[in-house]
Amino acid sequence: MAGALLEVTGLSKRFGGFVALDGIDLTVAEGERVGLIGPNGSGKSTLVNCICGTLINETGTVRFNGETVDRLLTHERTHRGMARSFQLPRPFTTLTVADNLRVPLLYTVNARPGSALSPTELDARCAELLQLVGLVDKATHLPRDLTQVEMRKLELARAMAAEPKLLIADESMAGLSHSEVDDIVGLLIRLNERGITIILIEHIMRAVMRFSQRLIVLVSGKKIADGVPDAVIRDSEVERAYIGQ
Amino acid sequence: MGLSFDLLINALIAGILLGGFYTAVTLGVSISFGILDIVNIAHPAFIILGSYIAYIINTRLGIDPIVISVVMLPVFYLLGAGVYQVYYESFERRGQEALRGLSFFFGLLFVTEVMLILVFGVDYRYVEAAYIGPSWRIGVMDFPLRMLVPCIAALALFAALELYLSYTFIGRAIAAVAQDQLALRLMGASPMRIKRVAFGISIATASVAGALLIIIQPVEPSVGREYIGRVFAICVLGGLGSLPGTVIGAMLLGILESFTATFYGPSWAPAVAFGVLLLTLAFRPAGLLGR
Amino acid sequence: MRTRVFLLILIAVAAVVFFGARLVSNDYVFFAGYTVLQFVVLATAWNILGGYTGYVNFGSAAFFALGAYATVFLHKFYPLPIPLLIAVGGIVSGIVGLGMGYLTLRLRGAFFAIATLALAVVLQTLVVNWDYVGGSRGAYIIRPNEIALIGPYIQYLFLLMLALSVIALTIARGIERSQLGYGFATIRDDELAAEACGVPTLRLKLIATTLSGALMGMAGAPFPYYIGYLQPSSAFGLEYAVNSIAMPMIGGTTSWVGPLIGAILLGSLQQIATVTISSAVNLLIVGLLLVAFVIIAPNGIVGLVQGWGRGRAK
Numbered sequence: 001m002a003g004a005l006l007e008v009t010g011l012s013k014r015f016g017g018f019v020a021l022d023g024i025d026l027t028v029a030e031g032e033r034v035g036l037i038g039p040n041g042s043g044k045s046t047l048v049n050c051i052c053g054t055l056i057n058e059t060g061t062v063r064f065n066g067e068t069v070d071r072l073l074t075h076e077r078t079h080r081g082m083a084r085s086f087q088l089p090r091p092f093t094t095l096t097v098a099d100n101l102r103v104p105l106l107y108t109v110n111a112r113p114g115s116a117l118s119p120t121e122l123d124a125r126c127a128e129l130l131q132l133v134g135l136v137d138k139a140t141h142l143p144r145d146l147t148q149v150e151m152r153k154l155e156l157a158r159a160m161a162a163e164p165k166l167l168i169a170d171e172s173m174a175g176l177s178h179s180e181v182d183d184i185v186g187l188l189i190r191l192n193e194r195g196i197t198i199i200l201i202e203h204i205m206r207a208v209m210r211f212s213q214r215l216i217v218l219v220s221g222k223k224i225a226d227g228v229p230d231a232v233i234r235d236s237e238v239e240r241a242y243i244g245q
Numbered sequence: 246m247g248l249s250f251d252l253l254i255n256a257l258i259a260g261i262l263l264g265g266f267y268t269a270v271t272l273g274v275s276i277s278f279g280i281l282d283i284v285n286i287a288h289p290a291f292i293i294l295g296s297y298i299a300y301i302i303n304t305r306l307g308i309d310p311i312v313i314s315v316v317m318l319p320v321f322y323l324l325g326a327g328v329y330q331v332y333y334e335s336f337e338r339r340g341q342e343a344l345r346g347l348s349f350f351f352g353l354l355f356v357t358e359v360m361l362i363l364v365f366g367v368d369y370r371y372v373e374a375a376y377i378g379p380s381w382r383i384g385v386m387d388f389p390l391r392m393l394v395p396c397i398a399a400l401a402l403f404a405a406l407e408l409y410l411s412y413t414f415i416g417r418a419i420a421a422v423a424q425d426q427l428a429l430r431l432m433g434a435s436p437m438r439i440k441r442v443a444f445g446i447s448i449a450t451a452s453v454a455g456a457l458l459i460i461i462q463p464v465e466p467s468v469g470r471e472y473i474g475r476v477f478a479i480c481v482l483g484g485l486g487s488l489p490g491t492v493i494g495a496m497l498l499g500i501l502e503s504f505t506a507t508f509y510g511p512s513w514a515p516a517v518a519f520g521v522l523l524l525t526l527a528f529r530p531a532g533l534l535g536r
Numbered sequence: 537m538r539t540r541v542f543l544l545i546l547i548a549v550a551a552v553v554f555f556g557a558r559l560v561s562n563d564y565v566f567f568a569g570y571t572v573l574q575f576v577v578l579a580t581a582w583n584i585l586g587g588y589t590g591y592v593n594f595g596s597a598a599f600f601a602l603g604a605y606a607t608v609f610l611h612k613f614y615p616l617p618i619p620l621l622i623a624v625g626g627i628v629s630g631i632v633g634l635g636m637g638y639l640t641l642r643l644r645g646a647f648f649a650i651a652t653l654a655l656a657v658v659l660q661t662l663v664v665n666w667d668y669v670g671g672s673r674g675a676y677i678i679r680p681n682e683i684a685l686i687g688p689y690i691q692y693l694f695l696l697m698l699a700l701s702v703i704a705l706t707i708a709r710g711i712e713r714s715q716l717g718y719g720f721a722t723i724r725d726d727e728l729a730a731e732a733c734g735v736p737t738l739r740l741k742l743i744a745t746t747l748s749g750a751l752m753g754m755a756g757a758p759f760p761y762y763i764g765y766l767q768p769s770s771a772f773g774l775e776y777a778v779n780s781i782a783m784p785m786i787g788g789t790t791s792w793v794g795p796l797i798g799a800i801l802l803g804s805l806q807q808i809a810t811v812t813i814s815s816a817v818n819l820l821i822v823g824l825l826l827v828a829f830v831i832i833a834p835n836g837i838v839g840l841v842q843g844w845g846r847g848r849a850k
Contacts, residue, residue: 054728073738074731083732090729092722094790103722106715108734162734284646286594286653335831343645344724345830347592348785352827355778359820470774474657477650516661519654526647527639 004063005030005166005197006051011060013043013050020046022221024060028166028199033192035212035229036201039241043221044201045087048168052084053077065165078108081165085158085172087201089151091143097154098139101126104162125161132187133157149175156184160191167191168199173207185211209233217241251385256507257500258386264499265396268403268492269457270472271479273450276406278477279486280419281440281447283332287350288476289469290357291448295321295455296370296464297361303372310372311398314456318449325448328353329441354469361466369463377460395457400492402453406446407488419443471515478522539710546702554695566694570762572803573697574755578776579783579795580704581751584711586781587789589744590724591645595652596780598659599629599749601771603756605663608675608766612668618696622757629753630746637745641738660772674767677760693762697755704751708792720744752780775819779803782826788838797837 006028013021021043028034038044049055051062053074062069069077083104092100105125110117117125130136133153138146146154156172169188173181185207192198202208208215208229215232217225219241225232232238270292277285298317299310336346376390410416422439458464475498483494502517557565578596585591603625610616610624632655640651664672683692711717719740722730731737760766779802787798802822809818833840 052732054731073736074728075734075736078732078734086729086732090726092725092729094721094725095718099718103718103730103735104733106718107736111734158729158733278646284649286650331831335834339834344586344590344592344789345785345834347646347649348781349827349830351592351594351778351781352823352830355774356820356823356827358774359816359823362816363820470657473650474654481647512665513661516658519657522654523639523651523658526643526651 003029005032005065006199007061007063008047008051009061009063011047011050011057011062013046013055013057020221021050021057024218024221024223026216026223026226028197030165030197031192031195032197033189033211033213034197034199035208035215036199036218037203037205037208037215038218041220042218044218045170046221047218048084048170048199048201051168052082075107078104078162078164079111082168083108083159083162083164083166084168085152085155085170087170089143089155091146091151091154091158093143096140096142097135097146098126098130100143100154100158101129101161104158108162129157129161132160134183149180152176153184164196166197166199168201170201171203173202173204181207252507254385255387256503258388259392259507260500260503261496262388262392262396262499263503264492264496265399266392266457266461267399267475267479267495267499269395269399269450269454271476271491271495272403272406272488273447273454274476274480275483275486275488275491276419276443276447276450279480279491281422281443283329283444284347285350285444285447286347286473286477287353287357288447288451289472290354291321291324291451292455292458292472293361293464293466293469294357295452296459296468297365297455298452299456299459300370300372300464303374307373309374310456310460311394311453314453317452321452322445322449325445326441328448329444332444333437333440354473358466358469365466367465367467369465370459371463372456372459374460391460395460398453398457402450403488403492406450410488415439415442419446471518474515474519474522478518478525481522481525539706539713542709543702543706546705550698550702554691554698557694558691563688563690566688566690568804568807570690570694570697571807572800573694573701574759575779575783575799575803576701576796577697577704577755578752578780579787579799580701580708580792581748581755582780583784583789583792583795584708584720584751585744585748587784587794588711588717588720588724589741591641591741591744592649592781593652593745593748594649594777594781595654595656596752597772597774597776598652598656599633599752600756600759600776601659601663601768602629602632603753604759604766604771605669606753607757607760608669608677611677611760618693618758618761622696622700622754625757626750626754629756630750632753633749634742634746636749637742641741641745656772656777660768663768663772670766672768674765675760676765679761679764690762693758696758700751700754705792705796707747707751708795712792716740716743775822778819778822778826779806782822782829784836786825786829786836788836790835791838794836794838801837 004027008024008026011021011024012019024047036044046055050057053069053072064077064080064082067080069080092103102122105117105122109115130139133156135150135153135157138150143151143154152172152174156169159167159169173184176184181204188198188200188211200208200211212229214227215225215229216223217232217238224241225235225238274285274288277283277288295314295317299313302308302313303310332346332349336349376394379390381388381390381393410420418439419442422436422443479491479494479498482497483490498518498521501521502514505517506514557569578600582593582596585593606625606628607621610621636651636655640648663669669675680689683689686692686695711720719735722733722735723737723740727737759771763770783798783802784795786802787796788794806818806822809821829836
């Protein structure tokens with residue numbers, strides 16, 4: 001399909017006898033803003049893990065930017081432009097906040113052919129990212145000194161540091177205040193305007209509705225809806241399975 | 246031709262009996278590593294401890310070693326619970342199991358061995374029991390009782406554990422704790438307490454395994470190290486977390502070692518287990534891939 | 537401080553140590569010092585894979601012994617100069633480290649650790665059964681009494697080990713401050729997140745394993761000359777495994793200083809203890825210290841000092 005940045009076909013993943021994902025088909029076009037919602041345990045994070053290569057799916061393929069990436073390791077997919085934040089933040093605990101951001105800059109951005117960064121440029125981008133998420137004050141702190149909210153911001157900033165084509169943000173806004181949520185949504189929309197395709201996984205419906213051009217609903221490992229947010233919300237099956245709970 | 250058939254069949258029998266014994270040795274690690282995901286490489290140290298306790302009491306009071314080990318079960322259980330408590334407080338809670346937890350167990354293994362050397366010296370110790378010595382003969386097949394009795398005892402231990410894990414509440418909670426800590430909490434059970442019970446049971450099996458060990462062979466402090474490889478090789482071969490898998494893995498390894506010793510000589514035996522482990526890890530980790 | 541400057545300072549310190557030792561009229565200083573320096577190299581090498589990257593190696597003895605037995609093997613053909621033997625020991629152990637890493641590093645760290653134990657046992661069994669290098673009977677290496685320019689042969693060996701220590705420490709410090717060091721740290725802290733950030737974790741782990749193994753092999757290469765009579769039980773001795781772990785863990789795993797402190801402290805302690813008490817008690821103390829430190833002071837002496845410094849600053 002033309003313009004498709006991410007194509008997932010027939011993806012299934014089991015853990016022993018438990019089917020976490022059952023034949024997922026999903027396409028994301030370049031430049032889209034897609035929201036992914038579903039109840040806890042519906043398989044959203046598992047899907048992200050399979051797309052990024054952290055888990056290996058049993059069946060199905062993942063195509064990114066026209067290339068089949070199934071055989072590629074996670075870091076190779078990151079080099080090609082996929083980045084994700086983790087649902088439960090996984091900072092590098094012995095590195096400072098700033099150094100946490102340096103890692104993707106060094107190992108992804110710097111590693112891409114033709115985009116080598118000088119130390120000054122590296123520092124500048126690092127500072128810019130800290131500014132974007134509001135962590136400038138904590139630059140030299142260790143992650144253990146951060147609040148939950150700040151850790152999520154670091155998590156998001158670290159994913160952004162990899163300068164991806166596709167950014168998958170996994171529940172980056174849990175615990176944020178009203179205005180903070182709006183800030184992050186605004187930030188993500190601006191990133192999108194710069195050309196980054198974004199998949200937003202969230203429970204905060206306000207944010208999801210404001211952000212998404214398209215909404216996908218996952219329940220018990222199956223995709224039950226995929227379309228314009230307003231229409232999806234009103235879909236009776238979605239109501240029953242998810243929102244009605 | 247007749248001669249080598251004898252050799253073959255008896256090597257096979259010896260292997261199976263050995264495999265039965267290896268089951269007892271490995272059951273504890275199946276629980277601590279297979280189910281709880283704790284890399285207790287000090288498990289052989291607890292087994293050797295069991296051997297020496299059996300030795301002391303058997304020499305002083307003449308009681309049968311297997312009986313001794315059963316009596317000592319609660320002591321070893323408490324020891325295991327205590328060790329887990331320390332492990333949990335110091336490492337699991339802080340997320341430091343990888344480096345520090347491993348070093349902790351290695352330290353335990355080492356300290357136990359050296360303390361045994363200091364107390365007992367490096368002489369081989371052995372126990373006395375009615376069944377050490379005689380063999381049953383059926384045709385050309387030879388069943389040394391000192392191997393047969395431990396094999397039966399080991400399989401009995403396995404059966405008891407398997408029943409416990411499948412049919413009691415705590416047993417099933419232990420099997421569940423590996424998979425779903427949240428569900429356990431919702432049921433009002435504390436995952437930490439369940440794990441402590443499980444680890445206690447794991448070390449308790451070492452009491453029995455130790456007694457069986459010293460029945461089969463004379464023991465000295467460094468013998469434990471030979472078993473590290475065997476224990477993990479069996480766990481990996483059989484599939485982590487599966488007790489029946491442990492029996493199969495143990496039998497396979499027992500037979501392999503027996504054949505190697507019979508046809509190539511006993512000095513190659515230590516390498517067999519580790520070689521098996523390395524090869525299994527390299528080519529068929531069977532669902533153990535990090536991803 | 538740039539690495540080049542650090543290296544020059546270390547060389548200066550080493551020179552002071554060497555010439556200072558020569559002032560003492562007793563050659564025992566060199567024999568004891570050699571052992572301590574050997575541990576400096578081993579502890580530093582272990583720490584590159586263990587402390588920096590988070591992968592525990594229980595088989596230090598295997599890599600050490602490989603270097604020693606490579607020397608024995610080559611010695612039968614032609615007695616090569618020791619620096620060359622050191623290079624060979626490093627290459628052999630490095631390759632084995634690479635191979636073993638390739639087999640096991642794609643799995644969890646725990647399996648790597650167990651595999652290193654396995655390696656030590658397998659190698660020891662191979663050596664015990666290999667008569668060419670002496671098998672279980674052992675192998676004699678006749679060491680010359682003197683060497684030109686320096687004097688007693690032991691001083692030459694001491695000097696070589698001093699040089700190796702300088703190299704090991706410089707490499708360790710160099711890594712700490714480099715991009716490679718960042719990469720290692722991310723693997724230690726959170727391998728999954730590291731991959732997600734674009735760190736090629738397998739490649740870096742292989743580098744760590746190879747480098748660590750190579751350094752240990754280099755430390756082992758001169759050993760037959762030091763000890764004169766090499767037996768598998770001494771080359772594969774448990775004290776190498778325990779000490780290479782205990783010294784960095786007690787000294788502190790996060791910097792190059794930790795293994796150095798650990799090696800000097802524990803190494804000297806053991807030299808004194810072996811003379812005054814038995815070597816078994818000696819090892820017991822090391823084991824107990826390891827367990828104690830791992831529980832109470834997980835960041836080692838370096839961590840304690842840093843914490844104390846922070847406390848006083850308040």
